[in-house]
Amino acid sequence: MQETILILDFGSQYTQLIARRVRELNVFCDIHPYNNFPKDLSGLKGVILSGSPFSVRDQNAPFPDLAGIKGKLPVLGVCYGAQYLVHSSGGEVAPSKIREYGRANLGFIDQRCRLLRGMSTGTQVWMSHADTILKAPASFKITGSTSDVEYAAFKIEGEETYGIQFHPEVYHTPEGLHLLKNFVVNICGCKQDWTPELFVESTVKELKAKLGNDKVVLGLSGGVDSSVTAMLLNRAIGKNL
């Protein structure tokens, strides 16, 4: 089974952007809503918890059961995802005195942390949150802070679970891709072999198995999507298309 990073979506506008960034690293990743886990977990190398328009203090906020993954696979919580890790472990998340939107700088970075290793002290990060983490259980170690946010980055001792308050996926976090690479490559151990060539090879193989000798019809509009679909099918089943 293909190596996969799973993104659990809590409804953030940036979720698709996280997927794009991970795929830029030639690692396959798939987005699922928090309440709809994929059935097939084979090939799963790590999980990213997205941000959310909800606050963990909301009654109807997303509270997924992470027992199947947390502590077993590497987990990275982003913004709401990080707050949820704290909240669900008995920590305290509360509205910030000042709402934090926009640029901030990581004045403190623990270089021993595998997630942040290689990022430069003072590097700019993009914040977009109204809640903030006030208190976390003792096993949550702070690994990065800004002048306003103590828990800008943390790791849970004894497991590969990380949380960050800022958004690594946006343009305004220039070292964000470095952080995501640390996560998917160094921590999750993905091989970065998901390339267009590999996609073509494995998709053609899958299509052959799925379609056998069946005939397929396709409406070819002349656009890019239907043309590429036609080329893939042509390679897999030839004249049966």
Next chain:
Amino acid sequence: MERYKKLELNVIGVDARDQFLDALKGVADPEKKRKIIGKTFIDVFDQEAHKIQGIAWLAQGTIYPDVIESRSVKGPSATIKSHHNVGGLPEYMKLKIVEPLNFLFKDEVRKVGLTLGLDPEFINRHPFPGPGLAVRIIGDLTREKIRLLQDVDDIYIAGLRKYDLYHKVWQAFAVLLPVQSVGVMGDERTYENVVALRAVTSTDGMTADWAHLPHEFLAKVSNDIINKVKGVNRVVYDISSKPPATIEWE
């Protein structure tokens, strides 16, 4: 068609121009035009697909953003866009669906297309609306109007390529307006069509700014269009951003 044949695809070409134009005759309302085109597309596809025996699967070019939308946090959206190729295919066809691109973003589809040997010029074309030029001819459609707009568009796009501007804009096209204006050509007064040129910059099509094309280029292309396309005596340039305007006019 030639391109697809060269790629050795098993492709059937259907010339349904008359069917589309007959259905659209005298229709000026943009929403009606879109609906008629969508329905005609399905009718034509259905007619042709029926001629082929023993089909078990329908392939679609659905891509990842559509898939995510359909399984979003809010639950399956009630208003998911049906793919314009096959939107609302008749129930009785009962085909199984295969969507090999349903895990790819648009730029990844392009990369896969290149890997499969599709021409980069083709892969990196500007977006083109499903209903085609029908939404770039304001008002009702006639063969003459389509011919005229194709000629104008051809000169405009060729000019952009020649001046190395084509890949610097997200999308560029011409629009035929339902307006005639007075002009003077030689010693004669004319009363002919107005075309608008549009070019926008954007990263995703969600927001867009009008492209600040060089005046020298605009002067050249405007001159070319008026001199070469009979029936056009005025060219204007659209300087609206999205929002509040949209990229296309209809």
